[in-house]
Each structure stands twice: as structure tokens, then as C-alpha cells.
Amino acid sequence: MKFNTVIMGGGLSGLTCGIALAKAGQKVAVVATGQSSLHFGSGSLDLLGYDAQGAVVTNPVEAIKALPESHPYNKVGDVAAAAAQAQTLLAEAGIKVNGRATANHNRLTPIGAVKPAWLTLDEYLTFDGDKLQCKKVALMNIIGYLDFPTKFIAEGLRKMDVEVEVKPITLHELNEARKSPTEMRATNIAKVLGNEELVMHLAAEINSKAGDADMVLLPAVLGIKNDALAQLLKEQVRVPMHFVATIPPSVPGTRMQALLRKRFEALGGTFLNGDRAVKGTFAGSMLKSIETEKLEGTKLEAENFVLATGSFMGRGLVSDYEKVYEPVLGLDVDYIADRTQWTRDNVFEAQPYMEFGVKTDAQLHTVKDGKVLANVYAVGQVLSGNNKVKLASGEGVDMLTAITVANNIIKK
Amino acid sequence: MDPNIKEYDVIVIGGGITGAGTARDCAMRGLKVLLLERFDYSYGATGRNHGLLHSGARYAVTDKESATECIQENMTLRKVARHCVEETDGLFITLPEDDLDYQKTFVEACQAAGIRADIIDPAEAKRLEPSVNPSLIGAVRIPDASIDPFRLTMANVYDAQLHGAEALTYHEVTDLIINQNRVEGVRALDHHTGINKEFRAKVTINACGIWGTLIAQKAGVTVNMFPARGALLIFGHRVNNMVINRCRKPANADILVPDDTVCVIGTTSDRVPMETVDDMRVTPQEVEVLLREGEKLAPALATTRILRAYAGVRPLVAADNDPSGRSISRGIVCLDHETRDGLAGFITITGGKMMTYRLMAEDATNLACKKLNVDKQCETATTPLPGSEAPEQLSKKTVAVMAAEGRHGTLTKAIAETTDVVDDALVCECEHVSVSEVNYAMDNLHVKNLVTLRRRTRVGMGTCQGELCATRAASAMCRKQEQAADVKADLASFINERWKGVQPVGWGDNMAEAQLTATIYEGLCGLNQYAGKEDLK
């Protein structure tokens, strides 16, 4: 099978790259090994939340300039332009987000902490500084849903000087669902609440419990396929209503994944779901084709290849007793050889392993055995030099490097 | 005397299994007892061993007295601590590099000590325990079993309380009150409130394991102890269902024990300076030794995920006439400081093994009773611990209830009898811990924070090491809104405590899992904003 570009990895970075290329008229295939890290998402996307010293960033575009040279943002070029392109790409995929690359806003986390964010889904709670646009919040949770610790969230809200009342809510259908001791998860609740009729019932339940609150907050348990039901609920609730992220699996993340894939396929892209690139055939510094686990005997040939396989948790990087390696193509990896130096004693210190990743040149070409590969690029978390947790930079690195590589490929 | 200072017959210092057992025995004999623990029950060596109910076979050749003690206690604990014991049986295997002649010596020694030891065909051994190294050339079946030290300790504390004892955790003894060569009580720092308290008693029992040497110092007497550190590895699931030992002289990493949902290989054995006994981190060298030797028992260990590593310190005691420490006893040491040092009202109980705790408690209690002129027989060998009574049929038979039954025995009744399905929901999915079980532990088992909740219920002890369940558990623990900030700090501390055991084995799936945990707790939740509280103990 012949393509212009084959992308290994079907998460945010792989699909962003795929959409950008397909939109430019390329024939693109994405090989996706299982579902992606979007499923642990918050409903917000980060560009740069903290600088290298850990201070909160207000203007990511500016702060990015001060990142160390090894950070992948330094290979993006015009960060503001790439960020704008990313935002357009999301909008065209049906992912309605608010935010600006030059000014972070805040989001409320599932345990009631406040974190900076770049873009946030339209129905989700955001605020500037520590000021919520309300006096009294009705913090609602579905009875039996354990992944939304209301007391923790209430504590966070109260720190912002708002009055909070916690209100348990339920519906007959949700009472049925919670008979399962384990499967009362955000995503399953969203499936149970998957039709307009139930959303109307839910709205009535919320309205009856909202009391004199001037804002309703709800766990992110609605709108797993698109935002239609979530918007409907918002319209039906009599006071402003917003969603707050839950412990995974994430409904907004699952939605983003589905919408991005849909957009990619609508642009003519080929999405090989649940498959895995296993090896490549090289000719000099060029990768000719890759083979996958499932499509034995079929070579995926392309002019360009993009590695978007993620870090350790995405299995784009693998470590063992002795080393860290890139399992598909055996690309060169930046890491510390001494295993005792991979980690630090305190889990909340910056962990060195978080920055391990494949080596790339200024155009994000990968390197194998010390030689730059002319047609193999890397994007997203598989790149070295980015501690996405400390910098709050995950989605930004995913999308901006993906867009950069797509642009580099199109320019060729 | 200050009327606010409480007066007891006996103060037991140390909430390990020895202290808990001693408190129970004293209370059962009608004494007024106070148990003081500086952190949590089973924080020290009690919670840092194999969880092996020795048959005694391991000591049969070298130390017949210990072996006899073991087999007797083994049979006793199977009855009185039924719900803490799993009757797995064990194998002593001979590998090609071992001397098969040793097997004969071993079996004879076992028989002499009263331990049933049956030589079985290697093929039969492989059938009984398919994970065993298939190249074995000999096998002996012996009545080893596994025992859960957390449950065992808690059941003893619980029963002591049922018999009127008081028990306080996070109370660290700062000094002993000595008046005219008599210990009259202790002063202790309450770690939660920061308040120093005074407690008085006619007899004070030092049951602090290796830390007993420090308590003795405070009393101005010397107990010569030699800290022997042992490291162990926990694997993600049960590879074996029988205990597997090497049939040779005891050495490194030659015991593999199935403990609940996991299995544990150990141990190393290194003399360490007393100053290091609070440093429980496992070194890469220890990990390497354990793996290299462990896979000889069960080759599957080489490809099984290691969940975490931990270490404990054995309280080895030197004989009084040998300050060099060459003549070390593994037996029980019960010191009457009145006859030994001229210090009245003070007893040290140490040495021994986790599984001989009941005998140790009996010795110490006998001595205390003698001092207090109480004439009552020990009944701990025949009275079942709470949870180990004859089982009743439970109203529910869900997996969570069955799992809880493994942890709480007959006391599970209180967990099973819930009416609201919300209480049946699982907090910890790896270890099947329900909301109801968490509530039960909170109400009955001295749960102060997430680490103590883990020791009572196995929350966070499964493969995800708290990644998925810790927030749920913390949320369930947070009963009042005012506690929220503190509980979040606890949660941060708990994630760190779990990391400490994972870090020495932080490669492969553990690294992937650690990254996911960081992504959820720091990336998604911002839990790092609440970190900084000192480690939970």
C-alpha cells in the first residue's frame, strides 16, 4: 500500500499531523496502537503552564522563548502561528475550544487545584486569576460516582471565596448503572446519558436541586461523541453551568479522540486502529516502508514517515533493566545510561526519565545510529527534552511539533 | 500525683506484632494495659518480612530449638489466627548445583524437630507447583504456610482493646520515667498534636524490635542488638501457590512466598549500623541479588513484573556475655532488667521471629504477671483472634466480599451487610476493596491516613500502586469538609510513599505506570500543589 505519509501513533500528535497533511491533499495512513493519552485529559489543552523554574506562566508564547535549548518548542519556529493553526484544526474537527496562546486562563482540576491552561472546551469551567464569576456554586455529583471528590473540589472553590453547596443528583437510569461496583465510570455514565430525553430529565433534576446557587458545576460525564448533549444541558439549566474534569477515563478526551479521527477519515485518511508498526525497511538514510503486526505481508510504503508513538506510557519508549530504547525503528534515544539516575527519590521532583525521548535535528528529523534520517520525523511526547508534567506542556508539544512536521513535509 | 496522668498496670512500647501480642495477652489476663506505637501498627520489621509461617524446616539443621518452636507455633496459629493464614504448604527443592546429600540431613533434622517432611518425586513437585524450577533434582514437602502480618497485628490490637486495653498510634516514647531504680512510666510525643504526654505504669515492656536497643538506652541499660537488614521484592501476581525454599544452608533470596495476590522473594542479609535502621530504601545491588537468585526457584520470576522492593531490619540479639556479637541467637530473648540490671518495672522482649510472637508475648506477660503478683494462665494458644472464629455464611458473596473475607475473616459480616449499592462500589479495583470495607476500617481499625488504610485493607497494594484508587480512597476518608486540605496532603504523601517502593525497580512497565501516575496526579490533578507534608509512616 502506498501513501504520501505514514504516521505511527494515533493520538493527539499523530492525528494532528495526519489532519494537517490530509488537508494539504496528501494520502496519509495512521497506525494507532490502541487508544491514546487523550483519555486521561482534562478538557483543557496545555501549551506552557509553568516555566523551567516552576513559576506559573501567563503568556506562553513569550515564556517559551526562555525554555532551554533542548526543549522541542525550539524546533517549532513561529510558535504563535503554529498555535493558531492548531486552534483552527481543532475547530474544523468540531472541537470547540476557547483560549489564547498569549494568555493562559485557569481551570479547576478534579481535586480542586487550580492550573493554567491554553485552550479549554467550551462547556468546561475556566476563569482568570482566582475569581469565579459567581457567588454561590451548586457542586453536583451523581450518586455512586466515585471519581469526582466533591469535598476536595469544594475546598478549592472556597479558597476562591465562593460559597459552595454539594448536591447529590441521580436519575432512574443512573441508579441502574451504579449497580455495577466498578463500571460507574465517567465514560459509561456518558453512554447511559447518551440521548436527548435523558438529558432533559437530568436538566430537570439539576434545576430542582440548584437552589439559590448562581452557578452549577457538574462532573464531565456528558458528551462522549460530540458536544451536542452537553450544550443542550447547558441551555436547559437555569443558571450558568460548567463541567469540571474527573479522574479518567476522560469523557472530553474520548470525545476529542473520536472527533479528530472522524475529521482525519473525512479528509480521506486511513486509520489503522489497534495495529502496531513493528519494523521498517531502510535504503540508506531513507525509510522505504514499514510493516505492521496485523497487516503481515503488506508493506506500507511512503515518501515520509512520522513517529508519534508517545513516551513510556504510550509505549513509544521502552525501558528495561539495562536501557531505554525506541521499539519500532531502533532510533537514537536521549537518555542517561546509569539506571539509578533515571528517577529521583521524591515523586514530585522533576523526574529525569520524563525528558527521555528520541533524538531529532532542528527540523525534527530522527536519528539512527548517529545518522539523520531524511524522511523520518518525530512529534509529540516521543521527543526528548520535554517534561510535560512539570511544564504543563503536553498537548502544546503534541500539536505544535505535529504541525511543524506537517509543514516541513508539505514544503519539501 | 497529677490526676490527669493515667495509671496502668502495664505499658507496652511498640506496635509491631510482639507488642500487639503482648498487649493482648496482658489484657486477657486482666491487666490494665496501654499500647504505644510511634507510627502505625506493623510499621517496622513486622510489616517488612516474607509473611511466611515457617514450618521450622529452615532452621531444622542449624537450630533445632527454633525449629521446634516454629512448628508448634505454626500449628497453633493455623487455629487461632485462621483468617491470617493461608495453608499453602511448601517445598524445599534441590537444584543441580546443590548437594542432594543435604536433603537426607535436612529430612532427618526436620523429623527430629517434629516437622513432617516428605520426600517427593521432582515430577510430583512440578505437578503440585508448576512454577518450580523444572531442573530440580529433589523435593521435600513441608507444612510451610503464608501469614499476613498486618492482619495478625491488627487482630491482636483489636482483641486487646476488646479486653479493655488502650492503644495509641503515632505516640513516640521520648523518655522513661525512672524513680529510684524503678521505671514508673513513659513520656510520649503525640505526632498528630505535637503534645507531650505522660503515662504511668507498674511495669513497662519494651517490645520495639531493633529500636528496643534505643529504648533500653533511655532506661540506662544496655541491650546489645545487631541490625540485620533484609531486602525483598514483591511481584505483580502469584507465580507460585506453595512456598518454595532451597534445600541447602540458608542463603540469600532462597524463599518465595505466595502472599495474598502477590508473591515475595527474599531475603538478603546484611549487618548494618544502627544509625541506618530507619532508612528502608532498597539498593540496586540488593535488587540484582534477589532477582538473580530468585529466578532459580521459579524461572517465571525473570519475566514477571516486580511491583516494588522493600527492606526490614531483624532484631538480632547478642548473648549478654558476648559483646562482639559473634554468638547471635535467633531465639526469643526476654530480659528482666530488675534481675539483670537492677532496674525494676522494666522488661525487654526481643529477638525471635514474627511467627513466634505469641510465645514471646507469653514470656513477657508471664514475667509481668509475676511482678504484679497476678496468677492467671495464658490462653492465647487456644482462644481464636477476632476474625478467626468459626465462619458463618455471609449474606453476600460478591468478589469484594470474598476478598474482604480473606482480610477480615468473620468480621467481614459488618462489611457484607450493606444495604446501599453505593457501599458496594470498589475503591481499589486491583485489590477489590469496597467503600464499605474502607468505612469499616475507618470506624474500627485505627485508620489515621492513607498508609494506615492500606495496611488494613490492601488499598493501593495492587499493580497500579494507587494510580487509580488513591483519590477514591482519600475521598472516602475525607468525612468532614474541614479535613479536605489535610487529606489532599495525605494523598500526596501516599503517592510518594508508594513511589519509594517502586523506584528501585523503576523500569519496564513500572516506568510506564509511574509516568501515567504522574500524568494523572500532577498533570491532570495538580496534586503536587499539596505535597510537602512529611512522609506518612
Added chain:
Amino acid sequence: MADQMQLNNISENNFEQCLKCSICTVYCPVSAVNPAYPGPKQSGPDGERYRLKDPKFFNEALKMCLNCKRCEVACPSGVNVGDIIQKARMNNPHKPKLRDMMLANTDFVGSMATMVAPITNFALGLGVSKAVLHSVMKIDKHRTFPAYASQKFETWFKKNAAADQDKYSKHVSYFHGCYVNYNFPQLGKDLVKIMNACGYGVHLLDKEKCCGTALIANGMYDQAKRQGETNMESMRSAIAKGRTVVTTSSTCTFTMRDEYTHLLEVDNHDVRDHLTLATRFLFQLLDDGKIKLAFRDDYKKRVAYHTACHMERMGWAIYSTSLLKMIPGLDLVMLESQCCGISGTYGFKRENYETSQKIGDSLFNAIAEADVEAVTTDCETCKWQIEMSTGTPVLNPISIIADALDVEKTIELNKNR
């Protein structure tokens, strides 16, 4: 060995690679509609640790697993979640009910039924028999049994096609499966038509038994294993003649390629690479330039492709859809890949009917919205479910290709290849 220690952390079915990320639970079609099913994570890796400790932790609710394997497709860590669940079921077998034996023994029941096809079809359609099946046999009364053909495919083949096959220079063997043989011989005829046009002779296997999918689902593992061994034996002798074995059912293919080794311990290592779905075989020949296809100018149809669960698991939908996309007159709509709910014999059972239909709901709506003349899928049980639930006819991609094929031109194109 010590030098290699811990380089590969792999347990059986990779269950310790599970990071507890819970992504599998998002894609389980059952737990969302039936709270009695504990979901793939709890039934799979979580439950397995406890079952290793004590088999009493086996939970009867595991039987509600459809074995659709969508959890495995979703898993980012390569855990064979579905296999763990199926293995646990195998370790806790129950004596199958008469109903299950009847549903599972597709070839025996099929042979009996085809002999008296009109009577069977009449009887199975009759209200009274449906009521009997519903109440006595616990087969849901809403189900339409697939009609039995009056002539088995094998009989047709031997009478009408077998003699011609040797004249071709290249050859394949065809594992037709029970469905083609008893219910829908036309699909087999369609395959013969295409292969012959491409210059390939088609041959039956020396001996073909039901692949065993239904037997596995109904707990009849020993019989499944025996049949699997027979099939592998027959395929080996075909392969020895240089023939690839092609099929027209994704489920049969998946079972024989993957479940045989993962679950039944039937050795297929020498067969697996030579056993393939006909659409994949054709695509690869086309991709390598070894054959060419020509299509009728007057063919016109709007069709929606449904990715069957086991097709999704195999990752092969790309082959069928790539082939279909070559047909100029075909307007192909891609349906979002999701379970239709039937899962072989699962949906036939009265106790599962409601769950089965709830699972399929979203797919049925998507089909209604797609506004197509037909649905196409590689799985025959999906066909039953979709036809019954939506009224839209369902065709195998091979039948569409056969219908659209310009036979004369195709023969011409492949003549001297």
C-alpha cells in the same frame, strides 16, 4: 538467563502490562448497557490476579463477555484482555445446555436442517415453534433464524463447479464455513466466480469442520479443539500443494488464526500465514500487480461498510474497503466501527436479547442515517443482526465485487498473467 533477566516483563496474555488506565472500559459494548457485567478491566487483568490466588474468585458474570475483543483493540499496552476472560471461562467450564449445544453445533444442525430445508424454514418461522424455542429452549422469540438453503454449497460445488477447477494454472482452497454451506451458498458461488475470472481454480478442503467459534462461545472446548485439529490437518495438505486457503468469513478466519493458539492450544503455526480472508488475498494480489479486476460500467450502488468486531481485531477492514473502493459505481459510506450486539450465538439466547439489541442500537441508528441500499460486512452473524434489526439487506464484500465484476473483461485482463 541471569544476563537477560527482566528484559522482557511478559506474563501470560501480557496481563501485567496492564497499567490500569481503564481505556478498555470505554470501548466495552456490554458494560455500558448491562451493569451486571463487570467490564473488561475487572473481568480481565484485575480479576485474573485474584483467580490466580484462588479459583473461587471466578465470576459467572464473565459469561456476559461477547468476546468481541474491542478491549484488546483499545488497549495501548498490548494486554489480551479478551483472551484472559475467555481463558478464565475455559478454566471454569459448565455443562452446556441443550439449547447451547444446538446453537453451537452449526454444522450438525445445519446438515439436518438443509436436508429438510423448506420444512425447517417454515417451522422456524412459525409462531408456535418460536414460542417453543423462546420458552423451552430459551432462544429469543424475536430472532429470525437464518434460512436454510435447499442445496448445500458443497453439493452445488461438486455438481457444478468442481470439474472445471483443474483447468486453471493457479489454485486456492476455500474454507466456506457453515454459513455458506447451509444458509447462503450464493456467497461461495460469488467467490468461485471472482477467483475463476482472475485465473484461479477453487478447491474444497479434503475435510472441513465448523471452525468452532460457536463451540468456544458455548463452552464446548474439547469438540472445538478436535474440529480445529481436523481443519488444520486439511489445510496443511492444501498448503502442501502450494495453495493458499481463503475464507469469506472474518470470524471463522479470526478463530482459526488466533483463537486456535490463544485459547484452544491447537497448533497452527505452519498454517496461519497461508490462511486468509478472500478480500485480503485479492487485495494483495492486486497490490503486487499479479491480478487485475474490471468492473461493469452499469453497476451503481450506495453501500455502508460495517467493521465486524473480529475484523477490527484482525485489523483487516482496510483490505475489504480498499477493494470495494476500486468499484467505480460503488458509493461507499464508512460506518463508525462498533459492535452490532449479536456476537455469534450470544444474541440468540433469550437472556441476552435485550443487551444484544441495546448494544446494536447506536449502529442501527447510524445505518438508518446513512441512507444506503445495503450494508456490507465480512461477518455473517452481523448480517443476521443488522438485517433483523434494520431491515437493510447485508452483503459480503465478495458478493458486491462479484456483482459489480465485469467477468469477461476480468478474464481477459488476467489471461496471460
